[in-house]
Amino acid sequence: MNTMFSDSSTPRIATLTLNPAIDQTVAIPNFRAGTVNRVGWEQSDPGGKGVNVASFLAAFGFSVTVSGFLGHENAELFQTFFAHQGLCDRFLLIPGKTRVNVKIIDDAQEQVTDINFPGPSPTPEEITALHQRVDELAIDHDWFIVSGSLPASVSPNLYRDLTQRLKSQGKTVILDASGDSFRQALTAIPFAIKPNIDELQEYLGVSLRSEIEVLQAARGLVAEGIECVVVSMGAGGAIFVEADSAVWARPPQVNVISTVGAGDAMVAGLVAGKLRGFALADCARLATAFSIATLSQVGPRLPLPDRVEALMEQVQIEDLHSARF
Ligand SMILES: Nc1ncnc2c1ncn2[C@@H]1O[C@H](COP(=O)(O)OP(=O)(O)O)[C@@H](O)[C@H]1O
Numbered sequence: 278m279n280t281m282f283s284d285s286s287t288p289r290i291a292t293l294t295l296n297p298a299i300d301q302t303v304a305i306p307n308f309r310a311g312t313v314n315r316v317g318w319e320q321s322d323p324g325g326k327g328v329n330v331a332s333f334l335a336a337f338g339f340s341v342t343v344s345g346f347l348g349h350e351n352a353e354l355f356q357t358f359f360a361h362q363g364l365c366d367r368f369l370l371i372p373g374k375t376r377v378n379v380k381i382i383d384d385a386q387e388q389v390t391d392i393n394f395p396g397p398s399p400t401p402e403e404i405t406a407l408h409q410r411v412d413e414l415a416i417d418h419d420w421f422i423v424s425g426s427l428p429a430s431v432s433p434n435l436y437r438d439l440t441q442r443l444k445s446q447g448k449t450v451i452l453d454a455s456g457d458s459f460r461q462a463l464t465a466i467p468f469a470i471k472p473n474i475d476e477l478q479e480y481l482g483v484s485l486r487s488e489i490e491v492l493q494a495a496r497g498l499v500a501e502g503i504e505c506v507v508v509s510m511g512a513g514g515a516i517f518v519e520a521d522s523a524v525w526a527r528p529p530q531v532n533v534i535s536t537v538g539a540g541d542a543m544v545a546g547l548v549a550g551k552l553r554g555f556a557l558a559d560c561a562r563l564a565t566a567f568s569i570a571t572l573s574q575v576g577p578r579l580p581l582p583d584r585v586e587a588l589m590e591q592v593q594i595e596d597l598h599s600a601r602f
């Protein structure tokens with residue numbers, strides 16, 4: 278493992294994944310609902326948003342702790358993966374199995390279909406234990422990435438409560454969520470968020486038809502106090518907005534095997550850029566480089582840091598700061 282960024286002066290990072298998943302990727306050319314589909318090949322990987330973010334950051338040389346809930350019946354796959362990736366495992370084990378999400382890769386139609394399950398439900402006592410675990414982590418961690426769906430039984434206020442609790446202890450919170458939990462958590466004003474365009478449209482209840490409309494929407498969130506708003510738009514790249522800067526980062530044409538995890542890689546790259554002290558444009562380059570580095574493979578793995586850094590050159594940056602509407 279590259280340990281370039283894991284000395285004691287580097288802020289410690291923790292990711293929280295309340296609902297991790299084993300991603301079962303199945304390749305089905307010309308997949309069609311309502312017919313018999315045959316699988317060409319398949320692969321299973323530990324995943325879920327915070328697990329992926331942690332894995333990408335560790336591969337880039339950061340020291341990262343993972344926490345949240347894991348079903349104890351199939352925890353071993355994750356535990357072996359964490360040990361292999363050099364991640365510090367502080368997950369809480371709960372009864373049952375972590376969910377298996379199915380990802381159908383159809384290279385003929387160039388599309389990926391996600392089938393995401395609800396996942397096992399933690400009890401109120403287990404939620405209390407999670408709050409305690411987060412307080413313990415706050416003793417020696419500075420950056421917290423809170424991401425992914427919540428299990429069905431969990432209050433949509435949980436991310437809001439965690440964000441408030443961590444902020445009151447001076448921690449930096451990055452949020453990547455959707456639906457009600459995203460809406461609630463925004464009221465606690467995390468440091469940074471990365472909705473994709475669908476999630477942002479759902480939150481605002483409007484459709485965003487141009488980059489300028491996306492920029493305008495992101496500026497609205499920055500005006501509410503969120504320091505850094507990143508809106509990802511698949512192959513269209515991502516718009517990064519802060520109070521005094523705004524850029525549109527566009528990826529080059531890439532050979533896509535799977536888009537699963539591209540958003541998580543963008544979150545990881547944003548955190549890496551911020552921790553390196555980069556200005557927003559370079560954060561956008563690095564975040565996009567992380568994303569495109571993951572597109573040519575299945576599973577949460579990143580190439581060596583110098584290959585990721587080389588990809589930064591291929592990202593086109595357009596300055597939107599002076600764009601007016
Ligand atoms: N088909 C693609 N071609 C090139 N880059 C892509 C493609 N899909 C995703 N990306 C890159 O990954 C980033 C995040 O992808 P996106 O699909 O928007 O996230 P999410 O997985 O959260 O929905 C994009 O901003 C872009 O840089």
Ligand SMILES: O=P(O)(O)OC[C@H]1O[C@](O)(COP(=O)(O)O)[C@@H](O)[C@@H]1O
Pocket residue numbers: 296298299300324325326327329378393394424425426427536537538539540541542
């Ligand atoms: O928690 P959710 O929203 O169901 O998402 C979980 C899924 O998202 C992933 O983390 C991938 O996310 P992205 O494609 O948005 O980066 C998968 O590993 C996992 O199956």
